[in-house]
Amino acid sequence: xxxxxxxxxxxxxxxxxxxxxxxxxxxxxxxxxxxxxxxxxxxxxxxxxxxxxxxxxxxxxxxxxxxxxxxxxxxxxxxxxxxxxxxxxxxxxxxxxxxxxxxxxxxxxxxxxxxxxxxxxxxxxxxxxxxxxxxxxxxxxxxxxxxxxxxxxxxxxxxxxxxxxxxxxxxxxxxxxxxxxxxxxxxxxxxxxxxxxxxxxxxxxxxxxxxxxxxxxxxxxxxxxxxxxxxxxxxxxxxxxxxxxxxxxxxxxxxxxxxxxxxxxxxxxxxxxxxxxxxxxxxxxxxxxxxxxxxxxxxxxxxxxxxxxxxxxxxxxxxxxxxxxxxxxxxxxxxxxxxxxxxxxxxxxxxxxxxxxxxxxxxxxxxxxxxxxxxxxxxxxxxxxxxxxxxxxxxxxxxxxxxxxxxxxxxxxxxxxxxxxxxxxxxxxxxxxxxxxxxxxxxxxxxxxxxxxxxxxxxxxxxxxxxxxxxxxxxxxxxxxxxxxxxxxxxxxxxxxxxxxxxxxxxxxxxxxxxxxxxxxxxxxxxxxxxxxxxxxxxxxxxxxxxxxxxxxxxxxxxxxxxxxxxxxxxxxxxxxxxxxxxxxxxxxxxxxxxxxxxxxxxxxxxxxxxxxxxxxxxxxxxxxxxxxxxxxxxxxxxxxxxxxxxxxxxxxxxxxxxxxxxxxxxxxxxxxxxxxxxxxxxxxxxxxxxxxxxxx
Amino acid sequence: xxxxxxxxxxxxxxxxxxxxxxxxxxxxxxxxxxxxxxxxxxxxxxxxxxxxxxxxxxxxxxxxxxxxxxxxxxxxxxxxxxxxxxxxxxxxxxxxxxxxxxxxxxxxxxxxxxxxxxxxxxxxxxxxxxxxxxxxxxxxxxxxxxxxxxxxxxxxxxxxxxxxxxxxxxxxxxxxxxxxxxxxxxxxxxxxxxxxxxxxxxxxxx
Numbered sequence: 001x002x003x004x005x006x007x008x009x010x011x012x013x014x015x016x017x018x019x020x021x022x023x024x025x026x027x028x029x030x031x032x033x034x035x036x037x038x039x040x041x042x043x044x045x046x047x048x049x050x051x052x053x054x055x056x057x058x059x060x061x062x063x064x065x066x067x068x069x070x071x072x073x074x075x076x077x078x079x080x081x082x083x084x085x086x087x088x089x090x091x092x093x094x095x096x097x098x099x100x101x102x103x104x105x106x107x108x109x110x111x112x113x114x115x116x117x118x119x120x121x122x123x124x125x126x127x128x129x130x131x132x133x134x135x136x137x138x139x140x141x142x143x144x145x146x147x148x149x150x151x152x153x154x155x156x157x158x159x160x161x162x163x164x165x166x167x168x169x170x171x172x173x174x175x176x177x178x179x180x181x182x183x184x185x186x187x188x189x190x191x192x193x194x195x196x197x198x199x200x201x202x203x204x205x206x207x208x209x210x211x212x213x214x215x216x217x218x219x220x221x222x223x224x225x226x227x228x229x230x231x232x233x234x235x236x237x238x239x240x241x242x243x244x245x246x247x248x249x250x251x252x253x254x255x256x257x258x259x260x261x262x263x264x265x266x267x268x269x270x271x272x273x274x275x276x277x278x279x280x281x282x283x284x285x286x287x288x289x290x291x292x293x294x295x296x297x298x299x300x301x302x303x304x305x306x307x308x309x310x311x312x313x314x315x316x317x318x319x320x321x322x323x324x325x326x327x328x329x330x331x332x333x334x335x336x337x338x339x340x341x342x343x344x345x346x347x348x349x350x351x352x353x354x355x356x357x358x359x360x361x362x363x364x365x366x367x368x369x370x371x372x373x374x375x376x377x378x379x380x381x382x383x384x385x386x387x388x389x390x391x392x393x394x395x396x397x398x399x400x401x402x403x404x405x406x407x408x409x410x411x412x413x414x415x416x417x418x419x420x421x422x423x424x425x426x427x428x429x430x431x432x433x434x435x436x437x438x439x440x441x442x443x444x445x446x447x448x449x450x451x452x453x454x455x456x457x458x459x460x461x462x463x464x465x466x467x468x469x470x471x472x473x474x475x476x477x478x479x480x481x482x483x484x485x486x487x488x489x490x491x492x493x494x495x496x497x498x499x500x501x502x503x504x505x506x507x508x509x510x511x512x513x514x515x516x517x518x519x520x521x522x523x524x525x526x527x528x529x530x531x532x533x534x535x536x537x538x539x540x541x542x543x544x545x546x547x548x549x550x551x552x553x554x555x556x557x558x559x560x561x562x563x564x565x566x567x568x569x570x571x572x573x574x575x576x577x578x579x580x581x582x583x584x585x586x587x588x589x590x591x592x593x594x595x596x597x598x599x600x601x602x603x604x605x606x607x608x609x610x611x612x613x614x615x616x617x618x619x620x621x622x623x624x625x626x627x628x629x630x631x632x633x634x635x636x637x638x639x640x641x642x643x644x645x646x647x648x649x650x651x652x653x654x655x656x657x658x659x660x661x662x663x664x665x666x667x668x669x670x671x672x673x674x675x676x677x678x679x680x681x682x683x684x685x686x687x688x689x690x691x692x693x694x695x696x697x
Numbered sequence: 698x699x700x701x702x703x704x705x706x707x708x709x710x711x712x713x714x715x716x717x718x719x720x721x722x723x724x725x726x727x728x729x730x731x732x733x734x735x736x737x738x739x740x741x742x743x744x745x746x747x748x749x750x751x752x753x754x755x756x757x758x759x760x761x762x763x764x765x766x767x768x769x770x771x772x773x774x775x776x777x778x779x780x781x782x783x784x785x786x787x788x789x790x791x792x793x794x795x796x797x798x799x800x801x802x803x804x805x806x807x808x809x810x811x812x813x814x815x816x817x818x819x820x821x822x823x824x825x826x827x828x829x830x831x832x833x834x835x836x837x838x839x840x841x842x843x844x845x846x847x848x849x850x851x852x853x854x855x856x857x858x859x860x861x862x863x864x865x866x867x868x869x870x871x872x873x874x875x876x877x878x879x880x881x882x883x884x885x886x887x888x889x890x891x892x893x894x895x896x897x898x899x900x901x902x903x
Binding site: 678685690 | 722725726727729730732733734735736737738739740741743744747797799802803807809824826827828829862864868869880881882886887888889890895897
């Protein structure tokens with residue numbers, strides 16, 4: 001009955017609508033026709049003619065002739081400051097192709113040695129005078145060797161002070177010599193400049209670097225970044241990002257890993273890419289299955305030792321130039337009790353444009369997890385930032401159900417756009433309103449770290465952190481790891497990376513366990529020898545599952561056959577402090593290569609930190625340069641350059657001629673006339689015809 | 698429906714009389730007059746715009762020379778003068794705007810942004826229309842001196858090359874030397890616009 005009635009009402013309405021529609025249509029039709037008849041149709045003619053000529057006039061005055069035959073590259077597509085090789089005679093733009101990127105990784109215990117080989121091809125029939133390729137570098141890596149291969153000639157790179165390297169490279173470039181220069185732009189972004197590549201020539205640049213692996217209670221991790229994400233730099237700071245110029249990356253990657261973990265493994269897992277694993281004599285050979293790179297995910301490999309095999313301490317050393325260099329790793333015992341102090345947590349969430357999509361979903365999930373874990377004794381606040389910062393409560397509040405539900409609504413409303421302007425959000429989080437005395441003040445910072453003004457942010461954190469602790473959570477497929485770990489270091493907290501949506505709960509519960517347990521503070525290592533220079537010189541607080549990793553340098557005369565240490569620290573706060581100390585004696589090793597470099601790299605990093613925090617610039621710079629030159633390290637102040645010094649004479653001449661034929665830039669001719677003459681003539685003609693007509697009739 | 702149809706029919710059936718022929722002529726005359734004056738008006742407008750804008754630009758340039766800041770010639774402009782260009786031998790002075798877009802070139806000669814500035818060791822490219830600000834460019838002869846005044850001071854250039862190029866085959870080369878490249882359309886007194894040919898004057902720093 002109901003439906004019948006509704007149906008009928010609806011039917012009636014439809015009928016009505018139909019009726020009025022047809023009525024109106026008819027009315028319109030008739031009036032239209034009527035008006036059309038009565039319409040002054042000369043108006044229509046005049047109007048259409050006028051429209052026609054207006055169009056013509058616009059075409060005349062504004063259309064710039066398209067020079068379609070000149071080049072495949074439209075100049076509008078090239079951003080300013082970009083340099084393209086353009087050949088005057090052939091009229092073509094040239095770029096190099098990066099046809100292959102090879103990673104050959106050797107993992108031995110805690111150390112990875114990586115050979116990164118980039119093969120560039122000049123697929124043109126002309127010379128390419130210069131190409132620049134910017135690529136990501138694993139953070140905490142010590143780059144110590146570079147080789148350039150052209151044909152069958154291999155040229156070893158030399159380390160120089162950056163300015164000097166630049167001079168050598170520019171000189172070689174203008175002399176027509178093939179040359180490569182590898183520089184560090186950021187600690188985790190490097191560039192290769194390649195000069196004078198012949199027609200259809202292959203050139204490969206091989207960079208060797210070493211790094212100590214990340215070690216967690218459960219697993220070891222090797223991370224190779226595959227792409228550089230665009231960084232946001234606030235408008236008031238100088239943008240200083242490298243750009244890839246005249247090099248086209250074809251995204252072919254080969255990754256081969258030779259893994260010698262030193263203990264039995266439970267599992268080897270790649271987080272984002274498919275891999276093939278082969279085993280022989282306790283070693284594992286790991287290969288990337290698909291060599292085409294489709295996305296920008298970092299390559300992350302984790303291996304899990306069998307539980308009973310997990311080493312509690314490890315020691316590697318190298319003897320070089322009268323010193324013994326060592327790498328020491330100690331895992332403090334796990335503390336089971338929770339912190340006695342109540343906590344005050346401030347969550348900062350990055351909702352800038354770069355977080356759009358999956359990254360924002362991930363961080364929302366992570367934040368919702370965090371909010372649901374809070375108990376009523378805990379105070380909290382939420383800050384959301386993009387170009388500006390918005391704060392949930394003016395001062396932090398206890399996590400009562402009401403407050404938490406307010407926060408949930410707040411978080412739900414997040415959407416991502418705008419720039420990544422971190423400074424205001426960080427400032428709010430470290431302000432008095434959000435810091436409670438007598439509480440453990442913990443700031444949890446979720447971002448992808450796509451910022452360009454890193455050192456300013458570090459400085460700010462170091463200045464204002466006081467008793468609070470900053471924990472960074474990296475979100476998204478390719479976060480800026482350098483920024484994340486360094487920010488956590490200056491904030492005296494830890495860094496967690498959430499690789500994908502599926503890992504949000506695992507990673508967050510691990511972080512919350514870290515946050516709930518007291519850290520090991522005042523960590524100290526006492527050696528049984530004297531004259532030890534260790535790096536880092538001040539050991540940071542250690543949270544749950546964090547190993548103590550230090551590198552050191554001892555004069556050989558002081559080094560003992562069986563080095564031993566007492567590692568000690570404090571657990572818990574104030575009156576409930578407990579001492580922890582452990583005596584460790586290890587076998588003398590002296591066989592591992594590369595520990596000296598690692599020590600030097602850590603030392604350079606420490607000095608760079610001092611620089612960022614306003615240390616004596618020239619003194620620190622000199623010290624860094626001295627250390628870097630001695631240990632062959634690429635740093636902020638040093639670069640490697642390789643020049644093919646002995647080419648045959650004709651090659652040099654051809655390269656030089658090509659460079660001269662290449663104007664540094666070309667631009668199409670702008671339009672050359674305003675086009676009023678034609679309009680004036682036509683207009684005059686028309687008016688005179690009109691006058692004639694008037695006279696005749 | 699029927700009603701309107703019949704009206705249309707009535708109109709269509711009207712026989713062309715002298716009256717209607719007169720009407721036709723009137724209409725055509727009106728149309729020609731309207732469009733004709735439109736055309737004349739628009740070309741006058743273009744010319745006036747081109748000439749008057751130079752006065753405003755000159756004022757803006759004076760202000761720039763005084764305080765060193767960029768000044769817009771009018772409030773809604775998206776460009777500003779960057780130099781004063783003088784041709785002593787021809788007796789012409791014009792003011793150069795930043796950015797060689799069609800819109801800027803309606804108001805004055807414009808500098809290609811990707812090129813350099815006088816005093817840098819990179820070519821400076823300035824273009825203007827051959828029927829407004831560079832109509833005299835054909836009178837510039839070899840070895841003539843071209844003066845350009847920028848915030849960095851006065852620079853003298855000597856003309857070393859005059860040539861006609863086909864813009865569909867060639868582009869302006871920006872070289873690593875301090876030179877001045879002036880371009881405009883060719884031929885100079887063409888009625889139509891949009892041709893491929895360009896006139897290029899190259900002058901090197903003296």
